[in-house]
Amino acid sequence: MNRPNVTPASQDPALLRRLLRAKDRMDAASHEEWPVGRLAQVSGVSEAHFARSFKQAFGVPPHRYLLTRRIERAMALLRDTDQPITDIAFATGWSSLGTFGRTFRDVTGDSPSAVRARARAATHDLGRVPECIVNAAHRPDLKTAVSEKRRQSLDGTNETVQQEIS
Structure with missing residues (x-):
């Protein structure tokens, strides 16, 4: 209406x-x-x-927004910590492990344990990637780096850093 x-x-x-x-x-x-x-x-x-x-x-309705935030937080904990899945379920606001698992699977298409296993496998695969490639992935893009360097030169920031190093 x-x-x-x-x-x-x-x-x-x-x-x-x-x-x-x-x-x-x-x-x-x-x-x-x-x-x-x-x-x-x-x-x-x-x-x-x-x-x-x-x-x-x-x-999205408020309930759906909250559900999404909980799933995002649970995914981060599954990926980045070794906490038991039960602890993650309760820490992210679920009152039951069964409800957490069912909802997680409905939203993501995978079980919490499958997400954790895939994250661990991806971490192990990084060991096979040459270090120079891993380091390059963490570098800023060239345009950003050049712009920052120019800004420092104009501000005189770079000269101060060079003097402190000497």
Whole structure:
């Protein structure tokens, strides 16, 4: 139902700031429960208005946004730590390992253990890559490096660094 006098959330700066406040809270504490009522309270609007405006502004309902943030965090922990999968499930806000595994698989197409195994295999494969190639992957692109060098030369920053080294 379209109401002609209602401004879309993306065009109302005050409402968008309120929605961003709630979104930032979810980002900072995605492991917590964030029912629409709590998010609406953070935003200072009604539950229905919050849910409608959030989806309009960000393209997904608040629940889906939170679910995505939890899955992203779980993927990072699976990839970058040796924490048990059960601990990761609870640390990212899931109350049950079964729900975590089922939802994770539905969203990513893989189980948490498969994601971890693939990340570990990729790490082992890096050992076969020549070091010069790995180092090159971490270098800034040439245009950025040249621009930074020119900026330092114009600012005199580079000369100061050279004097300190000598």
